[in-house]
Amino acid sequence: xxAPKKLLEAMRDDAHVLAxxxxxxxxxxxxxxxxxxxxxxxxxxxxxxxxxxxxSDAERRDIVRNVSNELLTNFNTAIDQCVGDELGEELxxxxxxxxxxxxxxxxxxxxxxxxxxxxSNRVPSDRSSEFLTMIMAKMEDDLGNDAVTEFRQALSNxxxxxxxxxxxxxxxxxV
Numbered sequence: 001x002x003a004p005k006k007l008l009e010a011m012r013d014d015a016h017v018l019a020x021x022x023x024x025x026x027x028x029x030x031x032x033x034x035x036x037x038x039x040x041x042x043x044x045x046x047x048x049x050x051x052x053x054x055x056s057d058a059e060r061r062d063i064v065r066n067v068s069n070e071l072l073t074n075f076n077t078a079i080d081q082c083v084g085d086e087l088g089e090e091l092x093x094x095x096x097x098x099x100x101x102x103x104x105x106x107x108x109x110x111x112x113x114x115x116x117x118x119x120s121n122r123v124p125s126d127r128s129s130e131f132l133t134m135i136m137a138k139m140e141d142d143l144g145n146d147a148v149t150e151f152r153q154a155l156s157n158x159x160x161x162x163x164x165x166x167x168x169x170x171x172x173x174x175v
Contacts, residue, residue: 012075019068041103043159050111122169
């Protein structure tokens with residue numbers, strides 16, 4: 001599956017805003033700015049809580065400036081490679097391989113903010129396996145054993161599902 005050019009332009013635009021904020025020393029990195037970029041990486045699996053690297057404000061800003069500019073370059077290249085209104089599947093895979101690690105780097109830079117969001121939304125760690133067991137039991141009751149089998153397969157293969165569970169404080173490999 002490729003990507004529509006409009007989607008790539010929206011991704012680029014959000015990365016551009018982040019880059020502009022990063023170049024202005026007085027501009028804060030607000031959650032809406034961070035989340036605007038984060039939403040494009042919903043399939044990137046990150047383990048929470050993210051280790052805080054203890055960057056100074058200047059170090060953080062420098063990293064964000066460099067990484068957001070790399071994101072911009074990658075998105076602009078992908079937009080230029082669109083045929084008609086679509087980036088082909090192979091080129092989209094190349095783009096993902098280039099930008100997903102950049103998002104991981106940004107996530108590490110914004111560990112404090114992303115961890116605060118994680119803590120406010122997470123399933124308590126002492127209830128995480130109980131929660132997953134409950135989901136699967138409910139699924140089996142409502143939809144049958146085939147649904148549980150499909151869910152287990154998705155836990156292995158679906159990067160969006162895995163990443164979403166991690167953002168909830170659940171380990172998709174614990175099932």
